[in-house]
Every structure is written in C-alpha cells, then in structure tokens.
Amino acid sequence: MGLDFAKKEPQPVMEVQEVQEMQAVQEYDIAADREKMNQQLVNSAEVDALASQIEVYNMESIVSFGASAAEEISKASDIVLNSMNMAQIDESRVMLDTLAKIMSKFDIEEIKEKPGLFGKLFGNLRKQLEKILAKYHTMGEEVDKIYVQLKRYEGEIKQSNRKLEQMFEANVNYYHELVKYILAGEQGCKEIEAYIAQRREDMAQTGDNSIEFEIQSLNQSLILLEQRTQDLRIAENVAMQSIPMMKTMAFSNMNLVRKINSAFIITLPVFKQALAQAIMLKRQRLQAEAMAALDEKTNEMLMKNARNTVEQAKMTTRLATGSSIQIETLENTWRTIVNGIEETRQIQENAKKKREEDQVRLEAIKADFEKQYHMPKGTKK
Helix, strand or coil: CCCCCCCCCCCCCCCHHHHHHHHHHCCCCCCHHHHHHHHCCCHHHHEEEEEEEECCHHHHHHHHHCCHHHHHHHHHHHHHHHHCCHHHHHHHHHHHHHHHHHCCCCCCCCCCCCCHHHHHHHHHHHHHHHHHHHHHHHHHHHHHHHHHHHHHHHHHHHHHHHHHHHHHHHHHHHHHHHHHCCCCCCCHHHHHHHHHHHHHHHHHHHHHCHHHHHHHHHHHHHHHHHHHHHHHHHHHHHHHHHHHHHHHHHHHHHHCCCCHHHHHHHHHHHHHHHHHHHHHHHHHHHHHHHHHHHHHHHHHHHHHHHHHHHHHHHHHHHHHHHHCCCCHHHHHHHEEEEHHHHHHHHHHHHHHHHHHHHHHHHHHHHHHHHHCCCCCCCCCC
C-alpha cells in the first residue's frame, strides 16, 4: 500500500476521570432493588431487631418509628429540587446564544472596497486589512470568553455530578434503611394482630373481661403502627421518585458535558479556523486587487511611454533625415534676392536716365543763360 504522507488531525482523547464519570452514570432500577430486599429481609434477623424496637404500649415510640430514615429521604428530595438550578440552565442557554450570535457575524464573502487612485492604493489596502483584522480579533476575543465560560460551566456540571453521585449513594443507603423499617413495621403489625387474637382467645377461655382493656390498647397501637408504616411507605414512594431522578440528572449532565466537549473539539476550533481562512482570503483578495490596479496603472504608463517614444522617434527621424534649411525657404530667399537685384537695377537705370535728362535740361538752361548774357563760349569763371 505504501506510505501515507497525508497529515492527520489528532483525535480527541477523553480523560480517564471523564471516562470513569461516564461509566458511573448507569441506570438504577429501584423496583428491582426493592424486590431483592424483600427476598433478603422478610423475616430476617435484621428486621426482627428493628421490630423489637417497637414498644407496643408506648405510643411515642410507635409514632417516631423509622423517623431518621424518613427524614433523610425528605432531605434527599429537597437536595434534588435545589440541584435543579434554573439559573445555571439559563446561563448555559445565554452562553450558547451568545456563541451563535458571534458566529453569525462571520462573513467570509464580505463586501470589498474598490482600490482608489494609484497614490492611495496601498494606503487603502492597509486600512481595509486593519478594519478586518480588528473585527475578527474582537470576534476571537469574544469566542475565547465563551470558551472560558463553557469550560467553567463544564467544571460546575462535573462537580454537580460528583455531588449527585454522593447523594445517590447516601440516599440509597437511607432508602434501604427505610425499607427495613417498613418491613419491620409490617412484621410488627402482624405480630400485634396475632397477639390480639391470642388475647381474645385468652379472654374467651378465662372469662377475664379486664383483658378487653388490653385488647383496646393493642388495637390503638396497631392502628398507630399501621399508620406509621403507611407514612414510611409514602416516604418510600418519594424515594422511588427522587433517587432515580438523581441518576437521570447525572446522565443528562454527562450528555451536556459531552456536548460541551464536542463544542470544544468541533465547533470552536472549526470556527477559529474559518476566521483565519476569512482573514487570509480577504487579505489575498485585497492584495490581488491592489496588484491588478498597479498592473493597470503600469500598463497605462507603458502604453503612454510607448506612444511618446514613437512620436519622439518620428520627430527625431524627420529632423535627422531632413535639411536644416527647407528648399521652400531657399527658393523664397532666392526670389527675394533676385527681385531685390532687379528692383535695384531698375532703380539705378531710372536714376541714370533721370540724371541724363537732368543733364540735358541743365545744358539747355546753361545755353539759354549764356545767350541772354552774351557770355562767350568756353569762358570759365
């Protein structure tokens, strides 16, 4: 088959004391116990000894017959009733309700905030994580408080069971004593009845009417003993209800302890594990969103840089492959220069022509002047 490399969770192991306590809580059949006592004690020396304590002509001894056992049974009933502490039941219910409310706060699919701008990206992530960690840290503390309360409550239940077991053993002994007194009372009634019958025969044989007063006294004692025995039977009936009830309570307590232990072993560990998983999942989601946003911003920057690089490359290429002075500029410059030269030449020709015309005019003016003033040609001033 080969080696098994799978990690296995350790199985919970009950403490020896807890196993013993569970084994100690067994059913108690009081009816069977009563039948067994009848078989063993009817007409036994022990019952005879108790019956001999009855003073037939002492009414007080009859009335108090079996009083100690009856009182202990009554005390046992009171203890059982007082052990039914509703406050503890309410407290356990409140604790479990509180635990359920705490677990209801747990949401593994919490609404996530979208990351903001690039500048706020990691700050926003930190705030979200801090918020979640604070929430689940508080929940963890609340669960720990419930754990402590449940553990304390478990200890109280176990202590209560130990007290119930002690009371059970003590009261079973008192019950046995009570049954012995009942059997002794029944035996005493039979003996008184037999003695009354014998005294009636004695009175019939002897004709002694004074025996009638004794018979009346015996009848009164018989009635009191029958009543007293009936009182003890009523106490027995109370015991038949209260003593098994102790076992029922103890068994219910151990079931509750087992349920609390299951909460320690299953509910709370699984819940805490879910808390840890929730935090990890939330952290992963936020980090993934942050990295996705970062990637998006990075891609945008890369695309923008790529476009800028292409444009810059185009511009540089145009500058590198082209002339510093455009042909159009040279052409315009040449035309301007040519036009300037032509215009200058035209101006010069016009100026020459005007000078020539002016020269002709000056010569005419000069000739006219000389003519008027009869100046000889060639005379120079």
